[in-house]
Amino acid sequence: MVLLDKSAMQSFSQKESRFLSKHFSVVIPPILITEVLADLSKVKSRKLPPAIEVMLLSRKLPPMDSYINSHYRQICIGALLGKDLPMDGRPVVGGGVPLKTKDGSTGLFFEEPEEWRLIRNWQQGVFSAEDKAYAQRWRRMTDTLDLSLQRRLARKLLQRAPNLKSVKEAAAYADRLLENPKPERQYRWLVGFMDQLRFPLKLRLQVLSRWQRIGSPPFKEFAPYAAYCNRANTIFGLSVVSDLVSTRPTNRVDLEYLYYLPFCMVFCSGDGFHETLCPPFLRNDPGWMGQSFVGREELKKDLGHLASEWEGLNEEEKKARSSDYGCYPPPREESVTHRLWKKHMRPWKPGSGNLKLSAEQEKKLWEEMQPMLDAIKEYEQQQGSKPK
Numbered sequence: 001m002v003l004l005d006k007s008a009m010q011s012f013s014q015k016e017s018r019f020l021s022k023h024f025s026v027v028i029p030p031i032l033i034t035e036v037l038a039d040l041s042k043v044k045s046r047k048l049p050p051a052i053e054v055m056l057l058s059r060k061l062p063p064m065d066s067y068i069n070s071h072y073r074q075i076c077i078g079a080l081l082g083k084d085l086p087m088d089g090r091p092v093v094g095g096g097v098p099l100k101t102k103d104g105s106t107g108l109f110f111e112e113p114e115e116w117r118l119i120r121n122w123q124q125g126v127f128s129a130e131d132k133a134y135a136q137r138w139r140r141m142t143d144t145l146d147l148s149l150q151r152r153l154a155r156k157l158l159q160r161a162p163n164l165k166s167v168k169e170a171a172a173y174a175d176r177l178l179e180n181p182k183p184e185r186q187y188r189w190l191v192g193f194m195d196q197l198r199f200p201l202k203l204r205l206q207v208l209s210r211w212q213r214i215g216s217p218p219f220k221e222f223a224p225y226a227a228y229c230n231r232a233n234t235i236f237g238l239s240v241v242s243d244l245v246s247t248r249p250t251n252r253v254d255l256e257y258l259y260y261l262p263f264c265m266v267f268c269s270g271d272g273f274h275e276t277l278c279p280p281f282l283r284n285d286p287g288w289m290g291q292s293f294v295g296r297e298e299l300k301k302d303l304g305h306l307a308s309e310w311e312g313l314n315e316e317e318k319k320a321r322s323s324d325y326g327c328y329p330p331p332r333e334e335s336v337t338h339r340l341w342k343k344h345m346r347p348w349k350p351g352s353g354n355l356k357l358s359a360e361q362e363k364k365l366w367e368e369m370q371p372m373l374d375a376i377k378e379y380e381q382q383q384g385s386k387p388k
Contacts, residue, residue, distance in 0.1 A: 001067075001089055003027045003264035005257050006035045007271050008296040009060050016303040017060050023306070023329050023337050026066040027091045027264045031256040033068075033115055036061070038142075040127060040135040051125060058122040067091040068113045072229060072259040073197055079223040080194075080207045087225060087262035088289060089344075099379055101371035109376050145249035151240050164242040167235070171280035174234040178227075183216045190219055193230040225262065228281075232258050235280060245273055261291070265344045270296030292343065294336055302336045326352045 002024040009032065012020060020026065036057050042050045070092045079085055085092060096108035121127070164170045178189060190211060194204050211222055220227035236255050239245045254273050261267055261281050269275065275295065283291040306329060313321065321330070328348045329337040341348075357365065 001025050001027055001091065001264045002266040002268055003029065003257065003260055004032065005254065005269040005271055005274060006032055008268045008299070010057060011270060011296050011300055012060060012303065014060070015307045016300060017062065019303045019307045019310075020299075021062040021065055023327060023341070024065075024266070026062050027260065028061060028066055028068045028115075029257060029260040030069070030071045030115075031253065031260075033061075033119070034138060035253070037122070037131060038135050038138045040132060041139040051127060054122055054127070055125045058119050061119055063116065063119075067093055068115050069260055069263055070094040072256065076197060076223070076226040076229055077199075077203065079225040080210075082210060085225055087228065089263065089265045089283075089291070091263045097379065099372070099375040101375045103371050105371065107372050107375075109379060142249055142253055145252055147240055147247035147249060147252060151247055161238070161241070164238060164244065167239055167244050167277055167280060170238040170242060170244060171235050174231060174238055178219070178231060178234060181218060186216065186219050186222075187211075189227075189230060190222070193219075193226060193233075196233065228262060229259050232281065236277065239277065245276060248273075264291070266292045266294060266340055268294045268296060268299050290343065292340055294340070298336050305335070306330075306337065324350055324352070328352055 002020075004026060009017075036054060039054050039057065040050050042053070047053075048056075074094065075085060075092055093110060095113065096110050098106060099109050100106050118131070122131075162169075162173065164173060180186075190207070191204075194207065199207070211217075214222070219230065232255065236245070236251075240247060240251075245251055251273050254271055255277075257267075257269070257274065258278055258281055261278065262283075267274070267278060267282075269278075275293065278293055282293060283289060285291075309330070310318070310321075325348070328345075329335060329341055331348065332338050
């Protein structure tokens with residue numbers, strides 16, 4: 001599971017993007033989709049009109065083996081209302097419909113996300129009036145962000161803060177502030193976070209009622225993911241105040257990518273802001289549960305090498321490699337893709353790509369799948385009969 005920022009995705013050629021999809025499942029955060037569309041409102045470049053640039057860029061979003069992650073705000077709301085969510089490298093995908101088969105087994109059916117319909121339109125160069133208006137609003141908002149003003153105000157509030165000389169020190173100081181066990185302190189963090197997300201009054205009362213009902217626990221125990229996002233905001237704010245990161249307005253936009261780190265194994269970016277700020281947020285668990293950051297240029301170079309190596313094989317060699325490795329990359333220690341697979345995935349076994357089933361195995365598989373396929377068909381028929 002790899003999370004890409006826009007700078008990484010934009011840098012990959014079509015050939016490199018194909019090999020990205022071969023060896024990685026891509027977690028697509030809403031901020032990436034927004035940034036792609038926002039280029040529609042850019043000043044026309046010397047090379048191509050903005051609409052053509054967005055069309056070509058959207059074609060790099062992989063339709064297969066990718067997951068459009070739910071928006072961080074919705075995940076925060078779920079966490080604050082008591083919904084337990086994993087933060088172990090699996091993406092959070094919304095819209096699942098529980099279905100039950102005639103034999104009593106259960107499952108979740110996910111229809112295609114609406115975002116993919118929009119992306120397919122962009123890939124064909126089709127942009128609605130709403131798309132264009134949204135891109136213009138987003139461009140105006142990012143252009144008017146003033147982090148220098150926020151920095152000046154924050155310095156007045158944090159006059160007693162120590163002189164922080166690194167993001168690591170900022171993270172340690174933020175953790176000391178956030179882990180103060182006094183209920184009144186935890187209450188302030190909780191309310192302050194809801195202020196940042198501009199929660200309506202009814203939702204705030206629901207959250208606070210639940211918090212009091214279960215004994216006013218620490219924020220990170222009450223809603224781990226929301227507390228994670230609050231920690232990200234706090235470390236970012238301290239880093240801005242201490243001049244560890246610049247007041248460039250787009251840094252506030254780039255911060256959103258860090259909100260999605262819990263839902264991937266690898267984060268790839270070509271942005272110096274991400275390389276500087278993300279280390280305190282990476283999981284340090286041993287083995288596959290850990291997390292890795294890889295620079296855009298390193299991954300781009302490796303994907304290009306894998307693509308060129310593949311193109312140099314004849315048809316028989318390609319068949320043999322596909323059978324031997326499947327999605328696994330060739331075992332080459334200088335390859336960052338190989339090292340990431342070695343760290344985060346199950347060990348490779350010869351014949352990993354040999355997925356050919358016997359006629360009997362194929363028949364058995366279809367028999368196992370048929371009840372759920374019937375349940376999906378019945379659900380779609382019911383949806384089709386409802387008035388639009």
